[in-house]
Amino acid sequence: MVQSIIQDYTNATSIACIFVDIQGKERSSKYNFTKFCHFMRSIPGFRNKCYQCDLCGGLETFRNRACCPYRCHAGLVDFSIPVVYENQLHGFIVSGQMVSDDMRIPNLQEPTPWQTDRQAFQYFRAVPQYRYEEIMSASRVLNTLTTCYFPYSQPSETLGYETPTIGGDPGDAGELTHITRPEIRKTVTFIKEHLSYNLSLRTIAEEVFLRQSYLSKLFKQEMNMNLMQYINQCRVREAEKILASSKESVDAIGRRLGYRRTSYFCKIFKQYTGETPHAYRKKCSL
Incomplete structure (x- = not known):
């Protein structure tokens, strides 16, 4: 076989x-x-x-x-x-x-x-x-x-x-049901399924067949944040799961979630959580 x-x-x-x-x-x-x-x-x-x-x-x-x-x-x-x-x-x-x-x-x-x-x-x-x-x-x-x-x-x-999805959590399923515009629902699904990719406004707009300026405007109206803020938020949420459940290095997790530089990944993680990835992992282990 x-x-x-x-x-x-x-x-x-x-x-x-x-x-x-x-x-x-x-x-x-x-x-x-x-x-x-x-x-x-x-x-x-x-x-x-x-x-x-x-x-x-x-x-x-x-x-x-x-x-x-x-x-x-x-x-x-x-x-x-x-x-x-x-x-x-x-x-x-x-x-x-x-x-x-x-x-x-x-x-x-x-x-x-x-x-x-x-x-x-x-x-x-x-x-x-x-x-x-x-x-x-x-x-x-x-x-x-x-x-x-x-x-x-x-x-x-x-x-x-290595392209993780976050759609398995009940909270994420609820998030999709509260999105009124189908274009934004499709956008959110695409982002969550391609977190390790080099996501940009252009590539996402092409995927959902919208003009970049129009997608940017719709997304902010629907989600109360811009596209890049949402991408970083999703990546940080996924990083929290990986840090808490595995011994994978911070460097590898950053690359796995689409960040080419570990220093930038750590900066974004701290910006959204208030602590470094190492500190977060140590807290989880305790």
């Missing part, structure tokens, strides 16, 4: 994929692997680092219940989907082998000095490059395929994404 999932996924996306066990060891063929990754895994020292990255990435996703793309020791972007069958974790479907310069994607392990190898450098230059939004879309596709056959044991344990 895992092989069938991987074949469908790689045929549809052409993105590299493999299944590894709970030790990070390969348990399937290498589907659509890049020449660079074939080369890296042919060298024992690098191969062991690849196994570590596959394992750590999978465990991080399983522990946080969130699909978080990460950079491997060689600098490529991967993501992992846990395979759970009969309440037991059997391994991870790992996909990626992409190049991305997006700062929201964290390093999982210390980089290895492969750049000194001319052959490796030549192969690396041929690795496909993807935008952050494309990487997130691919992770959602793979997760959907996987959970169709291997659903988690409890509905509340469904795997989330």
Whole structure:
């Protein structure tokens, strides 16, 4: 079944994929692997680092219940989907082998000095490059395929994404019912489902088919705040949840919620809550 999932996924996306066990060891063929990754895994020292990255990435996703793309020791972007069958974790479907310069994607392990190898450098230059939004879309596709056959044991344990939504809370559902204009209801839904994206008035206006000036005016009338204030408010609310329920670093949370600079994320968080992310986490732990 895992092989069938991987074949469908790689045929549809052409993105590299493999299944590894709970030790990070390969348990399937290498589907659509890049020449660079074939080369890296042919060298024992690098191969062991690849196994570590596959394992750590999978465990991080399983522990946080969130699909978080990460950079491997060689600098490529991967993501992992846990395979759970009969309440037991059997391994991870790992996909990626992409190049991305997006700062929201964290390093999982210390980089290895492969750049000194001319052959490796030549192969690396041929690795496909993807935008952050494309990487997130691919992770959602793979997760959907996987959970169709291997659903988690409890509905509340469904795997989330690095593009978090806030719509699951009763208060948020109530918020939507109090919005009178359908255009603003659609705007709010779009914002909450794309918090990690580079949200701007232009991109949101295009999504809801309104002129920027008109959307800005309508939104302020309906929500009593401007669009950016609302985006920051949603991101801070989501950050509070993550800080209270995980050990994810403040830097990673900031990137996960669309802030390229940690200092700016901390500034916005304190502006809305009156305390720093570190202070908020410490208060929650107490």
